[in-house]
Each structure stands twice: as structure tokens, then as C-alpha cells.
Amino acid sequence: MLNWLRRPKYGTLQRREMPAGIWAKCPRCTNLIYRKELDRNLRVCPKCGYHHRLSAEERLAVTLDEDSFVEFDAGLTSADPLAFTGYAQKLEEAREKTGRAEAVLWGEGLIGGWRTVAAALDFYFMGGSMGSAVGEMVARAAEHAHAQRLPLVIFSASGGARMQEGVLSLMQLAKTSAAVGRLHDAGLPYLSIMCDPTTGGVTASFAFLGDVVLAEPGALIGFAGRRVIEQTIRKKLPDDFQTAEFCLQKGLIDMVVPRGEMRQTLAALLAYFGAPRVEPPAEPAPEPGTARDAEPATTPAPERPWGSAITSAPRGV
Amino acid sequence: MSTNPPEAVLDLDRQLAEVQQEIERLRRLSRDQGLTLDDEIATLQERAQALTAAIYTNPSPWHIVQLARHAQRPRLLDYVAELFTDVLELHGDRQFRDDPAMFAALGRLDGQPLVVLGHNKGKDTKENIARNFGMPYPEGYRKALRAMKLAERFHLPVVAFVDTPGAFPGDAAEERGQAEAIARNIEEMTRLRTPVLVVITGEGGSGGALAVAVGDSVLMLQYAIYTVISPEGCAAILWHDATRAAEAAEALRLTASDLLRLGVVDELLPEPFGGAHRDPGAIFPKVRDALRVHLQDLRGRSAEELLERRYAKYRGIGRIVDAKLNGETGGSTDLRP
Numbered sequence: 001m002l003n004w005l006r007r008p009k010y011g012t013l014q015r016r017e018m019p020a021g022i023w024a025k026c027p028r029c030t031n032l033i034y035r036k037e038l039d040r041n042l043r044v045c046p047k048c049g050y051h052h053r054l055s056a057e058e059r060l061a062v063t064l065d066e067d068s069f070v071e072f073d074a075g076l077t078s079a080d081p082l083a084f085t086g087y088a089q090k091l092e093e094a095r096e097k098t099g100r101a102e103a104v105l106w107g108e109g110l111i112g113g114w115r116t117v118a119a120a121l122d123f124y125f126m127g128g129s130m131g132s133a134v135g136e137m138v139a140r141a142a143e144h145a146h147a148q149r150l151p152l153v154i155f156s157a158s159g160g161a162r163m164q165e166g167v168l169s170l171m172q173l174a175k176t177s178a179a180v181g182r183l184h185d186a187g188l189p190y191l192s193i194m195c196d197p198t199t200g201g202v203t204a205s206f207a208f209l210g211d212v213v214l215a216e217p218g219a220l221i222g223f224a225g226r227r228v229i230e231q232t233i234r235k236k237l238p239d240d241f242q243t244a245e246f247c248l249q250k251g252l253i254d255m256v257v258p259r260g261e262m263r264q265t266l267a268a269l270l271a272y273f274g275a276p277r278v279e280p281p282a283e284p285a286p287e288p289g290t291a292r293d294a295e296p297a298t299t300p301a302p303e304r305p306w307g308s309a310i311t312s313a314p315r316g317v
Numbered sequence: 318m319s320t321n322p323p324e325a326v327l328d329l330d331r332q333l334a335e336v337q338q339e340i341e342r343l344r345r346l347s348r349d350q351g352l353t354l355d356d357e358i359a360t361l362q363e364r365a366q367a368l369t370a371a372i373y374t375n376p377s378p379w380h381i382v383q384l385a386r387h388a389q390r391p392r393l394l395d396y397v398a399e400l401f402t403d404v405l406e407l408h409g410d411r412q413f414r415d416d417p418a419m420f421a422a423l424g425r426l427d428g429q430p431l432v433v434l435g436h437n438k439g440k441d442t443k444e445n446i447a448r449n450f451g452m453p454y455p456e457g458y459r460k461a462l463r464a465m466k467l468a469e470r471f472h473l474p475v476v477a478f479v480d481t482p483g484a485f486p487g488d489a490a491e492e493r494g495q496a497e498a499i500a501r502n503i504e505e506m507t508r509l510r511t512p513v514l515v516v517i518t519g520e521g522g523s524g525g526a527l528a529v530a531v532g533d534s535v536l537m538l539q540y541a542i543y544t545v546i547s548p549e550g551c552a553a554i555l556w557h558d559a560t561r562a563a564e565a566a567e568a569l570r571l572t573a574s575d576l577l578r579l580g581v582v583d584e585l586l587p588e589p590f591g592g593a594h595r596d597p598g599a600i601f602p603k604v605r606d607a608l609r610v611h612l613q614d615l616r617g618r619s620a621e622e623l624l625e626r627r628y629a630k631y632r633g634i635g636r637i638v639d640a641k642l643n644g645e646t647g648g649s650t651d652l653r654p
């Protein structure tokens with residue numbers, strides 16, 4: 001069996017964004033921040049509000065209720081169907097780097113006590129690109145939600161379709177859109193959260209098909225790349241082009257939600273759309289109106305470390 | 318997506334023309350001045366035969382890309398004029414404007430009514446500028462969707478023709494929701510309760526093509542292409558070298574025969590020797606016959622059956638491995654015990 005499979009999946013969270021050390025430098029405001037303070041603040045810069053990118057595991061850890069998540073399909077990965085130059089090696093490198101088999105992580109968990117199917121794309125795995133396996137798992141997540149009559153919540157962070165699988169990747173746009181279409185038909189809520197960056201084929205399929213579409217502050221969201229657009233129209237684009245705030249202003253998304261408020265916001269939305277409630281929940285059930293007081297997510301208690309939402313071992317399914 | 322809509326120039330075509338001119342010149346010389354040039358002429362004829370073989374008998378993927386983009390290749394409006402009668406064009410998305418890069422109309426095939434739509438590439442520079450080289454804005458996709466919903470409401474089949482470098486990559490297109498428009502079309506096409514027939518006639522450029530290309534039957538002309546990214550774009554991103562496009566064209570498996578093998582396309586429509594532009598009169602009956610066969614089959618199926626088949630088809634495309642089982646499987650296989 002391959003080396004990456006033997007690794008403990010959730011023992012420790014790897015910090016890939018910044019070099020190890022007690023201090024971290026914010027890439028936007030360049031201030032030095034005490035790393036523990038940055039972690040306590042869910043990797044949002046306390047000085048300038050910059051939202052550092054998170055891995056898929058970290059994303060679910062900061063959003064889902066503690067110890068509530070069970071992962072499905074952990075070993076599923078893309079084949080190399082076209083025998084595309086260098087692809088097998090790139091996959092192997094991505095697995096080494098992330099300790100994951102693919103660019104998406106999905107399963108069942110709780111958000112503020114509401115039962116939900118949750119998926120997160122991992123930008124650190126080949127840019128979160130969507131090939132056969134990512135498309136398959138997003139479709140399975142939607143089908144599982146359909147079968148269990150649960151809501152679906154997907155966090156996207158992706159450069160788009162994975163070109164090493166050619167048109168098979170393009171077909172994942174159809175596969176995933178068809179699967180979330182069945183949720184729409186069944187009257188089950190699907191919430192889509194676009195994180196930095198969400199571009200290309202992922203925006204042109206399931207990410208923009210949420211009943212409610214949310215984004216993190218500052219996230220890059222767009223179909224075509226900035227450089228391609230600038231070459232086409234032969235002018236320079238404004239700095240804020242394709243940011244979450246730009247998309248909000250243009251009417252493309254419903255809301256921009258800071259990381260510290262994401263769980264409460266999603267819980268409030270799930271309450272509106274009638275998600276099943278688990279009683280008693282894993283932690284004090286925050287009522288939508290008082291959620292922020294009940295659990296200040298921006299300053300979690302130190303004894304609740306990162307990653308505690310994810311159970312220690314993925315369930316083999 | 319392609320940054321520069323290609324004015325297709327066939328390098329090999331040009332070489333062949335030059336060689337043939339040279340043969341003619343030598344023959345004239347030989348005749349007029351009594352020179353013996355048989356050896357030279359024979360060498361050139363061999364060269365001409367090799368070029369002909371490269372172009373027509375066994376074209377490389379990169380050569381097929383150039384055929385798919387050929388300026389003289391039959392366009393949507395040629396197919397519409399040749400195949401359908403009583404054509405009434407429909408305009409506009411009712412929200413912003415009428416996008417000339419996307420065509421939509423009511424028409425009849427053998428007297429049977431249907432909705433026909435597709436990317437509207439032009440034949441010359443003037444037409445192409447007017448129609449944005451067949452690269453739609455969001456309003457183009459929304460116009461297509463409006464036509465498809467109309468078809469659904471009146472139980473008319475949809476015939477969609479695909480020929481685009483991609484969705485237009487411009488700032489205004491982004492601001493009006495290019496990604497959302499494409500996503501919406503794809504989802505709606507997976508559950509449109511009427512037969513949907515797709516014909517890829519030229520360039521199938523990524524999401525901008527797929528936005529009108531989800532169907533019960535997908536037909537593809539022999540020298541059309543269908544790809545997740547242009548070979549030039551792929552080479553630029555992967556190898557930081559757009560000149561390696563020929564290599565990328567090979568790697569992407571974008572030809573009709575590749576896609577037939579991968580299960581993305583249901584039928585390959587053979588083209589006349591050298592490509593559809595060499596003998597357009599031969600390609601129209603082929604497309605017409607294929608449409609007849611597939612429409613007849615699809616008309617006999619209920620909406621529920623169509624939707625189930627369509628879902629299963631797209632659900633099954635892809636190749637995955639469960640590392641725990643260490644075996645390869647198609648996308649539709651449920652690996653859970």
C-alpha cells in the first residue's frame with residue numbers, strides 16, 4: 001500500500017501556509033503575529049482581517065461542531081485515465097504534501113447542532129482542481145444528502161477543472177450539477193461557500209448553484225483568470241476585480257461572511273430551511289439569534305484545539 | 318478558453334499548396350524549354366503524397382485542432398439553412414440584450430417542430446467581430462436557456478450545435494455572472510424534460526461549450542474537438558510554453574475518436590476526405606440522417622426515462638480508484654459495501 005495511506009489522518013494539523021515558528025508574517029499587512037494568537041483567531045489576521053487559506057480538514061474543523069464529523073470515501077482518488085504526461089507524479093506529490101488521497105473531503109457532521117452533509121475542497125491538493133474523483137465525491141455527497149434527507153454544505157477552494165484528465169474533468173461539471181439538481185428538485189437545502197480562491201469549472205458548476213451562496217472576505221471568485229481577461233480586453237482590471245466583495249456588489253452572491261461568524265450563519269440558514277436537529281447537540285445549542293454570545297467562535301477556549309471537530313479516525317466506508 | 322480566436326491557417330495545407338505550385342512550375346519549364354526534370358518532379362510528388370497523407374489520412378491531434386478551427390468550416394447558420402425549414406429566430410434573454418454569439422430558433426426537421434440553438438461563429442472577420450467569434454456572454458447562455466425552457470414547455474426536442482473557442486473572457490462577462498450562467502444551463506440541461514440532442518461541429522471549448530452540450534445523445538464530427546482547455550492554454554499553464562500546443566493537443570485526448578472511446582460522445586460522424594470544408598454538401602446529409610435516427614429514438618421515451626438515462630450517463634463518466642481496494646473503476650460504481 002502507498003505510504004500516504006498509512007499516515008495518521010487527523011493526529012496533527014499541518015500548517016502549510018506559513019513556515020514554522022513562533023511568529024507568523026501576514027502576507028497582506030506584513031505585520032508579525034504571534035502564531036498562537038493567529039490560530040486562536042481561526043487564522044484571520046487580527047491586524048488587517050486577512051483570511052489565511054485553510055486546508056479542507058482545517059476548514060471543517062473550524063466550521064463543524066466538535067467531534068461531530070465522520071468522513072466517507074477517504075481513500076478515493078482519480079486514476080490517470082489519459083496517461084497524461086507527469087500527472088501520476090503530480091498526484092503522488094500532492095498526496096505526500098497533504099497526506100490526503102484527493103482534493104476533496106466529505107462526510108456527515110453537525111453545524112450548530114444541525115445535521116448536515118459537508119464537503120470541503122482542498123486548495124493545497126493540486127490547487128483543489130476537480131477531476132474524476134473530486135466530481136465523484138461531490139456527487140456522492142449530494143446523493144447521500146438526498147438519500148438521508150439532509151442538507152448539503154460545500155466549501156469550495158479550487159482553481160477549476162483538472163486539465164490532466166482532459167474532457168473527463170469537464171464532464172464533472174455536468175455530473176456535480178446534475179447531482180445538486182436532484183437536491184433542488186427534492187427541496188433539500190444546499191449551501192455553497194466560496195473560499196479563496198474559487199475559479200473556473202468549479203464556479204461554472206456546483207459552487208454557483210447553492211440555494212444560498214456565501215463567500216469569505218477577500219476570496220477570489222471568478223470564471224476566467226485575470227490575466228486572460230486583461231489580454232482579451234487590453235486594459236488593466238481594478239484591484240478588487242473578482243473579489244468576494246466585488247461579487248456581492250454585482251449581485252452574484254448572497255453574503256460575505258467572516259470566518260468567525262460562518263458557523264452561526266450556516267446554522268441560522270439551516271434553521272430556516274428545516275434541517276434535522278440533533279438533541280442534545282455535541283455542545284450548547286446556539287439559537288440563531290444568540291449564537292454569537294453563546295459561542296464566540298473568534299476566541300475559542302485554548303483547551304479546544306484545532307481539528308477537534310474531526311474524529312480521530314476516518315470511518316472506512 | 319482561447320485568448321486569441323484563431324484564424325485557422327493550416328501549415329501543412331500551405332506547404333502542400335506550395336509543393337503543388339512548384340510541381341506545376343517545373344512541368345511548365347520542362348514543357349516550354351525542353352528540360353528533363355522528371356527526377357525533381359518525382360521527388361516533389363513524393364513530398365506531396367506524404368503531406369496529403371499527413372493531412373487527410375491520419376491527421377495528428379494538432380492538425381485536427383486546426384481543421385476544427387478552419388475558417389471555411391461549415392457554420393451553425395449553414396446547418397440551420399440546410400437541415401431545417403420554417404426557421405423562426407428567437408432573440409434576447411429578456412434581461413440584458415440579444416447576444417449575437419448565440420443563436421436560437423424554432424424550426425422543423427422533416428416537418429417535425431423543434432428548437433435549434435448553438436454558438437454562432439462567423440465566416441469572415443466582419444461576421445466574427447459582429448458575433449464575437451462565437452464566444453457568448455452570460456446573456457447568450459441565458460437566451461439559450463430561455464429557448465430550452467420554451468422547448469420543454471411545448472414538448473419540442475432541442476438540437477444544440479456546439480462550435481466555440483469558449484465563453485467570452487471579459488470583465489463585463491464576469492460582472493454579469495458568466496460562471497453562474499454556465500452552471501445554471503448545465504444543471505437545467507441535466508433535467509430538461511424533453512429530448513436534447515447535441516452536435517459538436519467545430520470547437521468544443523470547455524465550459525462555454527458544455528453550457529449548451531449536456532444531452533441525451535452527443536454527436537461529434539470527425540474533425541471537431543472537445544476539450545477542457547485549449548491546447549495553447551494547457552501548454553502555457555503546465556509547461557509555461559504555449560508553443561508546445563501540439564504536444565498538449567495530443568495529451569488532452571480531444572479528438573472525436575478519443576472521446577467516443579472515453580464515453581463522452583455517443584456517435585462520431587465521418588467527414589468528407591480532408592474535412593467538412595472540402596465538401597460541405599457531403600456533411601449536411603450525414604448530420605441530417607443522424608439527427609433523424611436519434612430523434613426518432615428519443616421521441617419514443619418518456620421524460621422520466623430520458624432524465625434517468627441522462628443522469629446515469631453523466632454520473633458514470635470518469636475514472637477513479639479506491640486506494641483501499643486498489644482497483645480502478647468507473648465513476649458510477651458504488652464502492653461502499
